[in-house]
Amino acid sequence: MNKSELIGLVAKEADISKAAATKAVAAVLGAVTKSVAKGEKVTLVGFGTFKPAKRAARVGKNPKTGAAIKIAATTVPKFSAGAGFKAAVSAKRRK
Secondary structure, three states: OOHHHHHHHHHHHHOOOHHHHHHHHHHHHHHHHHHHHOOOOEEEOOOEEEEEEEEOOEEEEOOOOOOEEEEOOEEEEEEEEOHHHHHHHHHHHHO
16 A cells, blocks of 8 residues: 555545545654654554664674664664554454
8 A cells, every 4th residue: 555545544544535635644744754863752552663773883784885883873774563553464464
């Protein structure tokens, strides 16, 4: 499913226009992105948690030349699935 398909599904499920669903999806994604970028954790009970995680500096390898390169430390987004989400996905696989 891509973003436009998600918007279509939200519009149908919530019985709202696609324009309103587009604004709603954009607002939710924007809020999650801004919060995690500020270093905050966003928890949606039953769905999951979005949080920032620090990745330490490390030495990597250039795949083309094999030379060692330094990879700088950075902060990356992480997602941990909630119990409800895990159960829903697990139930689908068993069928």
